[in-house]
Amino acid sequence: MKKLAKYIIVITTVSAAVMELVDTSIVNVAITDMAGSLGVSIEDMSWVITSYAIANVIIIPLTSFLAEYFGRKNYYLASMMIFTLASYMCGQSTGLVEIIIWRFIQGVGGGALLSTSQAILFDAFSEEERPIASGLFGMGMVLGPTFGPTIGGLIIEHFSWPLIFMINVPIGIIATLLAYTFIDKKDKEGEHKKGMYIDYKGILFLAAGIGCLQYVLERGETEDWFSSNSIRICAALAFAGLTSFIIRELRIEKPAVNLRVLNNRNLIFTTIFTFIVGFGLYTSVFVYPVLAQRVMGFTAYETGLALLAPSLISVILMPVIGKLMSKGVSSIPFVVTGFILFSAFTFITSRISPDAGRWDFFFPFLIRSAGLSMVMLPLINQAVVGLQPKDYSAGIALNNMVRQLGGAFGIAIANNYVAHHYAxxxxxxxxxxxxxxxxxxxxxxxxxxxxxxxxxxxxxxxxxxxxxxxxxxxxxQAYYLAYLDTFNLIAIFFALALPLVVFLRTKKKTSNDGAASKAMLEAH
Known part of the structure; x- marks a missing residue:
């Protein structure tokens, strides 16, 4: 019975995390249909993507604090219910403002599912098995953004856009019931919240700074960057908010996000690698569908299917990598191999013919999936090497936030880069x-x-x-060449970051090791 409960927890947590990650990209292929249905422009409709991303990136670094304050299980269940309810309301929305508001609320619930699911999954495994749990979770992190365009394309081709939100409802209800039944509370979970100090100012500065920064990154190209008053105002607010947040968090005794862990050199360079991985993961998923549909004439479904099939290699690789790391294999060779493979993917893709068919992308995306599989789990473990157990939560929260920001920066840079090179x-x-x-x-x-x-x-x-x-x-032809240039740009970022691997630290395997596994367990 105990073994059955463990597998149910695996299915529940990985499904919840994948559901959240799918929703970061599923809307991308439905924007045109949604805009036509609600009678608004595609530019206005893109706020549905922006609002979710802003909520996501604000809540992720706060998940550790919120889980400690409310109790991890309570916070997880509440987040799942918020996400499910907001998904239903998005599907029922009949106006632009309405769906933007519910999409933001969906992002608030979804942001918690990622990190908290990791912690609960790790809690279900013994210390020796936790790297395998990391592999299972990392597999979901790679497949989630990849599933989005495929599922979205299938729904748009055969059904209507509200289903891209409504599909979350039965999954969310089942996952909530399973989590309530099979996930146990930690000892004294949430009991000490009356005596906890709440860093309201730090949370406010973080929300303003990160939220405005995400807005600038998401909307900058659309609004012609600093020629727009809203972009200039948000850029100033982002700078002021983040500067105030950093100063405050370094000065007070109990910050909402412990930035002091960045004194650790290994964590600094791990976050750089994580930023580049987020940049490559989300930018490639963003650029490829536009290239495939605008230049090559693929349907939304064909576009997603071409991306999905080779990505399934992660199902094989992630558990294998987790098993090897549980036996003491260092993270660093995986990181180096993964970066080389991802660079090879961008190099090959940047030379693909404009007349290429769907299956011509299979081999490049197979290399991409292998590369991402090599770096996801090792970087999760590498983030806590050299940290004290009490600092694990802060290290992991920062790492997760930086990956999301890497994706936001990547998409913003890609938008601007494509527009400039197209001209x-x-x-x-x-x-x-x-x-x-x-x-x-x-x-x-x-x-x-x-x-x-x-x-x-x-x-x-x-x-x-x-x-x-x-x-x-x-x-x-101009768009085709511009998109290929963007893949070359991604390759440059990966190539420039690779020499920094010499600054990463290794850690000998000990009886109480488990780096990221223990990190996640303590983090939330």
Whole structure:
């Protein structure tokens, strides 16, 4: 019976974490349909993505404090219920403001599921088995963002957009009931909250700073960066909020987030690697679907399916890596191998043909999944090497927040990079198509004759149609080259970070080791 309970806890916690991670990307492929249904612009509809991301990144570093204050099990159950209720209300929303508000609330509930699920999962395993638990959880962290576009594409193709939210409701209800039944409370859980000091100012500064920073990153490209008043105001608030937060947390005795752990050199460099991993994970998931649909003509479902199939290698690799680490294998060789593999993925993808089919992406994304599998779990363990047990929670919370911020920075940089390089490539391509030149004349003549032969239109209309077709071809080629440039940019980030591995510390395996496993257990 005890063994059955452990497996139920595994299914419950991993499912809850995957459900949260799926919702970070599932909306991306549904924005057009949602905007049309609610009668708003795609630009306005993108607030549905932004609001969730802002709530997520604010709540993640506070999960340790909130779990300690309310009790881990109580906080977990409440978060799951908030997430489920908000998912239902998102699916029932009939206006833009309404769905943005519920999407923010969904992000508040979802942000807690990730870290708290880790702690509960680790608690169900013995110390020797915890690296395997890390592998199971890391597998969900890789597959979650990958499942989003696939599930979203399938739903949009065959059903309607509210189902992308409503699908969470039965899963959330079942997970809540299983968690209530099978997850035990920790000793004296939540009993000492009356005497706990609550750092209200620190929480307020963090929410303002991180929330405004996330807004700037998410909306900067859309609003033309600092030419927008809202971006300038939010950038100033982000700077003031984060500066005040850092100063306060370093001065008071009981901060909401213990920043003093960053005195540990190993944690500083681990967070740099984690930031780069978040950058690569979320940026590649963001850039590829746009490339596939805008340039290659894939449907939303085909786009997600091409990403999903090779990612299933994580199901095999993550538990294996966890098993090896439980036997004392160092994290550092995995990190190095993972970074090299991810760099290879971006290098190969940056050279893919614009006429590539869905399965041409299988091998590159297989390498990507292998690389991510190699770095996810080792970095979770590496984050607490050299820390005292009392500092594990702060180290893990910072690591989780930095990964999310890496993704936010990556998407913002990718948006700006694509827009800039699209303009450069379009200018270059148009410069090679000077009216009257032999190449220009040859192309226009060929397209005009093709239109006249297949469509019953006069020569003047055919000539105008030929210009429109040529313009679309130039656009397509310019976007294609810009997206490939973005994959090259990701490769540069990974390559520049790799030499920093010499600053990571190793830790000999001892009887009380278990680095990240114990970290997660104590953290929440």
């Amino acid at each position: 450069l490539h379009r200018t270059s391509l148009v410069g090679n198509l000077t009216p009257g030149s032999p190449e220009y004349t040859q192309r226009i003549t060929a397209i005009t004759q093709g239109l006249s032969a297949h469509i019953n239109i006069d020569s003047s209309s055919a000539a105008h149609g030929a210009l429109a077709i040529l313009n679309n071809q130039v656009d397509r």
